[in-house]
Amino acid sequence: MNIIVCVKQVLDPEIPPAKFKIDPETKQVIAPSGVPPVISVYDERAVEAACRLKDKHKGKITVISIGSEKASDVIKHAISMGADDGFVLNDAAFENLDSFGTAYVLGKAIQKIGGYDLILCGRQAADWGAGQVGSILAEILGIPVVTLACDIEAVDQNVRVKRIVNDGYEVVEAPMPSLVTVSSEIGLPRLPAGMRLMIARKKQIPVWKAQDIGAEASQLDKGNAHTEITSLTVPTRKTECEIVTGDTLSDAAVNLVSKLAKLI
């Protein structure tokens, strides 16, 4: 069983909230120094799902990530968990792509790798949280997609997915090859164990540029983007506290009610 997992490297969501800064001009996040970026949590669960399938059915897991050269860290992380191979997709043209652009690049890379039975993505990225890449990617590749998986089984030539819905789950089967997006309900990712840490540490991660995967510049042109960020702000949370008083308890209650009445 050949599985390709798409992963993203994101700003560590565990940083103290006060340290989260953005630049409203360029509409970008300013990464604080001294905090290494991490693999997006949902993508890590997708890697875990792939490892569980590999434990059961054998096969090969390939991991790809669009990002800076440092994205090799998340590939190595996936390899330390049990993946076999991985590539970083790094090109100036890949920077700040929207979901469509991202899916296009991933699709090109996946077509280059070829020979897959299953593609796994996280349900959404832990930074922007759009949750679109998986579905668009399946569309580009022309394969079925099942989103929000909490359990994945391979049954004959099909993939049987337990899919999270509002009040429980539903079970969906799709023929392979297909694409599944993985939700956190699948369970904790494994701790990279044994020799795998060392194997991952030594692994050379090849970097593919736009031309290596045959991505066309016109498709990556910012003018062709389907989405545009019009403004970016950090939500401010303000709490004001006022103690309503009165000469007697019932006075205080009356004062409180009249204040509340004004607010409505």
Place this chain on the structure above:
Amino acid sequence: MSPVSATYWGISGYVIFWVMFIIAFGLFAQRLYFLFRLMALGKQENRFDRIGERIKNMLFEVVSQRCSLKSVTGRDLAGLGHAFMFWGFSFFLISYVVFIGLAEGFGLYPYIMGGTLETIYSSILDIAGLFVIIAIVWAAIRRYVVRPERLEISVEAGVIMIMVFSLMALHFCIEGFGLAGSGDTHDWPPVGAAFARFLSGAGISKSTLIAVSRGTWWLHYALILGFMVYIPRSKHLHVLASGVNILFKPLASKVVLEPIPLEAPEGSVTFGVSKIQDFTWKDLLDLYACAVCGRCHVNCPAQLSGKSLSPREVIHNLKEHLLEEGPGLLAGKAEEFSENQAKNMIGDVVTEDEIWACTTCGACQEVCPVNIEHVRKIIELRQNLVLVQNKMPESAQLMLRNMQTRGNPWAGAQSLRLRGDWTNDMGLKILGECENVNTLFWVGCTGALIERNVEATLSLTRVLKAAEVDFCVLGEAESCCGDPARRAGYEFQFQILAEENIEVFKSYGIKEIITSCPHCYNTIKNEYPMYGGDFKVVHYTELLADLIRQGRLKLTNELNSLLTYHDPCYLSRYNGVYLEPRRVLQTIPKAKLKEMERSKSTTFCCGGGGGHMWIEEQHGTTKINHVRMDEVIKTGAETVVTSCPYCLQMLEEGIEQKGVKDSLKAKDLVEVVEAAMKQS
């Protein structure tokens, strides 16, 4: 006439003597050989270095009985009894070789017996015998009537006590009947002679007396041989094994963890221990050395707070397991055994709950008279769970994942800071931005990331600057020393961090490292050398004591308050640093220091070691820091001072949860020092 030179039913006594001896010795040697082969199933480990020093240590420990006397307290005097029994019995052991072996067996009777020397030695034996009897009776009362917590009722102990008691009683009988039978009156040896006078007065015929003396001699001989056969088959194997175990005890640090060869091909090395033969031979020797005295049991914080872990049971169960599995393993059925083994060592012999309950505080090892290494066995079992089976409490996994992806164990904690934040506006030299500084202040994850501990870090920085210590820090480039990963069994992550840190230290030419966390201190000082990192490592309490001694730090402000000092395990017990912090506190004018019952090297864990800052305690048990807090409260101190970031957090939590916030504060030692400094 000697009993052996007589003839019995037409058979020479010598024949009977030697036939009996050969049978008994055969059984003794057979068992020892079996035990030796079992031990040899264990993995290799070199404990033969500094052999002269080892022998000296061992002889000193055993002959002086420091091993059993070191844990004697007002409440537990058993070690004293052991010492008397050991010394007393040693005299008898010599007499067995000389008076029975040489004199009787080899017929050197005329040269050895009957002289003044024999009388003197027999008199010593009489007195020794009395001491042994007193010790035995005392032990029996203690074991079966008083029944202290640490001892379990065992048949074996009873058998041995009856045997030793009988040996002593028979010794007096042989002497008494023999002397009475000789017809002369004697004053020496005192007990034998007194008994003889009593017998002479009882009107027993001379021939009866001689016959009884002879009969008891043979009975005595048979009992000694029986004793020899029984010892290696019972828990009293410790009589033979504990001396050897002390000989091979770790010399450099308390807990010796061997590096896993990182470059080995996959599948060629076992990670940690899952089968009894995965232990090293020294680990298996430990099992033989255990006398099930239970000192570890009553000093283990996990056990005392209601967890299922008992170091005594772990060692005892592993020994039983070794003896059970051993014959099959020796018969070369190792493969078969691992396939359909009736018992899984992890799970059936030692449970996962037990393995994860240990805080690695080392209290068990500190009180163990025979230097058993409990802690590393626990860690090796954890290594297997983490590196091979991927089985660990969720809280442990969370911490280890943070170590692996973020290089610190704290991610997700509420009062979290960014790594280099604390250095802001402190005007510190940051390594890489300064030159010619070869002293590094290694802050540690907790001191750099957690709000409360950062206060102590800042305080230490101010104190060091005031004393004009030239140092630099790594700031945001600092990583974790690897301790939490290693104690939780995640050996690879530890080794990766250790190698990276050593590389950094070396690349900047660092010679000396000041640490504020005892865990970093222990790791960098005792464990990094195995990975090629030899640096001078000082804990800040040592440094402060030194600065005060040199007059570079003056504590002049009065502190009219009662303090108690909580020794961090990794500082006091692991590294013997307990005088320096006390010296510092005693320099403060009007500071009164009151000790807790458990202090210095026998301190009691705060509950935060061995990864337990992050690993949840078993539900339904008392929290270890609450047990310690009760001891703190008992002193009546207004401030509990410590010198470890984990301890500080655990003590503060204990104060909060015990509801004694108004009367008790927890402070880091450096905060107390800073307050006592003359403010300029």
